[in-house]
Amino acid sequence: MDRRSPSASAAGPLPRRSWWGWGTEDRALPDGECADLGALVPGAAGTPLPVPGIADLDMPLSRVTAPPSLGHLVSDAPEDRAGHTYGKAYRDVVRALYGDLRPAPDLVARPRTEREVTDVLDWASGADVAVVPYGAGSSVVGGVEYRAGLHRGVVSMDLTGLDRVLEVDRVSRAARIQAGVLGPALEDQLRPHGLTLRHFPQSFEFSTLGGWLATRAGGHYATLHTHIDDLVESMRVVTPAGVNESLRVPGSGAGPSPDRLFLGSEGTLGVITEAWMRLQDRPGHKASATVFFDGFDTALRAVRAISQSGLHPANCRLLDPGEAALAQVAVGGRSALVLGVESAGRPVDGRLAELVGLARDHGGAPAPAGREDSDTAAGTWRSAFLRMPYLRDALARMSVISETFETACTWDRLPLLVDTVRRELAATVRKTTGSEAMVNCRLTHVYPDGAAPYFTVVAAARRGSEVAMWDDVKAAATQVLGDLGATVTHHHAVGRDHRPGYDRQRPEPFALALRAAKQALDPAGILNPGVLLDPAPRPGATG
Numbered sequence: 001m002d003r004r005s006p007s008a009s010a011a012g013p014l015p016r017r018s019w020w021g022w023g024t025e026d027r028a029l030p031d032g033e034c035a036d037l038g039a040l041v042p043g044a045a046g047t048p049l050p051v052p053g054i055a056d057l058d059m060p061l062s063r064v065t066a067p068p069s070l071g072h073l074v075s076d077a078p079e080d081r082a083g084h085t086y087g088k089a090y091r092d093v094v095r096a097l098y099g100d101l102r103p104a105p106d107l108v109a110r111p112r113t114e115r116e117v118t119d120v121l122d123w124a125s126g127a128d129v130a131v132v133p134y135g136a137g138s139s140v141v142g143g144v145e146y147r148a149g150l151h152r153g154v155v156s157m158d159l160t161g162l163d164r165v166l167e168v169d170r171v172s173r174a175a176r177i178q179a180g181v182l183g184p185a186l187e188d189q190l191r192p193h194g195l196t197l198r199h200f201p202q203s204f205e206f207s208t209l210g211g212w213l214a215t216r217a218g219g220h221y222a223t224l225h226t227h228i229d230d231l232v233e234s235m236r237v238v239t240p241a242g243v244n245e246s247l248r249v250p251g252s253g254a255g256p257s258p259d260r261l262f263l264g265s266e267g268t269l270g271v272i273t274e275a276w277m278r279l280q281d282r283p284g285h286k287a288s289a290t291v292f293f294d295g296f297d298t299a300l301r302a303v304r305a306i307s308q309s310g311l312h313p314a315n316c317r318l319l320d321p322g323e324a325a326l327a328q329v330a331v332g333g334r335s336a337l338v339l340g341v342e343s344a345g346r347p348v349d350g351r352l353a354e355l356v357g358l359a360r361d362h363g364g365a366p367a368p369a370g371r372e373d374s375d376t377a378a379g380t381w382r383s384a385f386l387r388m389p390y391l392r393d394a395l396a397r398m399s400v401i402s403e404t405f406e407t408a409c410t411w412d413r414l415p416l417l418v419d420t421v422r423r424e425l426a427a428t429v430r431k432t433t434g435s436e437a438m439v440n441c442r443l444t445h446v447y448p449d450g451a452a453p454y455f456t457v458v459a460a461a462r463r464g465s466e467v468a469m470w471d472d473v474k475a476a477a478t479q480v481l482g483d484l485g486a487t488v489t490h491h492h493a494v495g496r497d498h499r500p501g502y503d504r505q506r507p508e509p510f511a512l513a514l515r516a517a518k519q520a521l522d523p524a525g526i527l528n529p530g531v532l533l534d535p536a537p538r539p540g541a542t543g
């Protein structure tokens, strides 16, 4: 298994990817720092959970072997299987720390060509073996964890071998890109052309283009092109029923969009192997500013005015006082609005001044504006943002629940939604864990008609019951969101964990159409069973 960091320099030894937690092993917090962090949370355990060795994991033996023709693609090595069992949600990290690898795939397949993707699907369809497409495994919704228990075996199909930019059309500013490329390697290949995709989810370093497309990921743009959907020109998808390649055009009114069927299909309808993506010139002008507010409701009104102003800031992240304090952007109970503007060809200072002016008109107090990456609140926020997943893993080792969830709703319901989530979750955490919770909120993406609030829950759990306790809290969150007409997810996708909320919000005629599409494209029912839809009985299956 190649567990090197994709962004490591060729000069030195490459850090290894963590099989149990976020990112690379060298960036995980050492025991002492985990303990120091845990000490900040009342009721946390006194010592960190140890990270188990691969030999000590509870992982069943592999049940299937691939035919000799696929032998060079597959591995049943325990380290490979362990690293492909779960995504990177809090509940995934905790189960890995307890050595519970029972859902491990039997094999990990690493195709390097589209032909090899087809070969694996052909064999699996005939052999009653489930195939879970796997980008970089950063799913936080159980998207890469097989749970159906119906198939003769399970293969995790790791697509990171398909990692090249194949063609650049400078005239149309687009590129044909293989789906398994990780964020940094994608940008590295575009840089010599002076181009960029500019899709930067928090997971950018350890997630793939195919994963972004399959989950309809949300990037760093807080307005306008919020989801990867907006950056796609056409896609190529290998399904058990054949290859689906959409026409490469800037827009089309020819019936329902084929790409819309596969965007967000989460590995259930086919394997995305390539896409033509719309690119941008690299931004030569960037500026950012931070504005502070005494009340979160006042800040919400300011952000609404900005989102409806037509000024389209690239960044427009509103942090409530808890988030702002954690990110060391603001203290003293103030909310912070981080604004950013960028452009390839035009100065942006005027637009930033207009945005800051709007925020001031709505009760904000601006901090002095600075250039991006300088020592400003915006730069501090960005560093904290990227370090956060490693801190989350450290807290998991201290038996502290530290997890996030996100949603979206229209502006008219937003204040009620935020208040209700905070209240209900604090009550549920108290009841479930006996501890007080910190429930923080930030807005990650904003629209003229609404916004996407993103919640972080931190609370001490009882050692040994962390997953069950978080599951109770998450069920309460899903209930509140559904009751208030908010979506079960704005950009984290459905996977298996969001099925209850997704089933509730999805119209039944659409569910019928999706089931029919699944049956037509994947008649043997092998592709990521249990995601989006219940697994259907497979032809020829017994029992």
Ligand SMILES: Cc1cc2nc3c(=O)[nH]c(=O)nc-3n(C[C@H](O)[C@H](O)[C@H](O)COP(=O)(O)OP(=O)(O)OC[C@H]3O[C@@H](n4cnc5c(N)ncnc54)[C@H](O)[C@@H]3O)c2cc1C
Residues within 6 Å of the ligand: 022, 087, 088, 089, 132, 133, 134, 135, 136, 137, 138, 139, 140, 143, 144, 159, 179, 180, 200, 201, 202, 203, 206, 207, 208, 209, 210, 211, 212, 213, 214, 215, 216, 217, 218, 219, 265, 266, 267, 268, 270, 271, 272, 273, 389, 491, 492, 493, 495, 528, 531
């Ligand atoms: C710390 C952290 C931060 C995150 N930040 C963000 C964020 O800012 N924005 C955001 O949107 N999400 C975020 N996520 C969630 C996650 O990174 C996204 O869902 C991402 O798009 C998944 O990409 P991946 O390559 O890791 O896919 P995986 O996790 O490997 O797979 C995700 C789903 O896509 C399917 N899939 C993957 N590749 C393919 C393919 N080529 N063809 C067909 N199906 C495929 C899988 O079967 C699975 O259902 C974050 C997660 C973590 C842990």
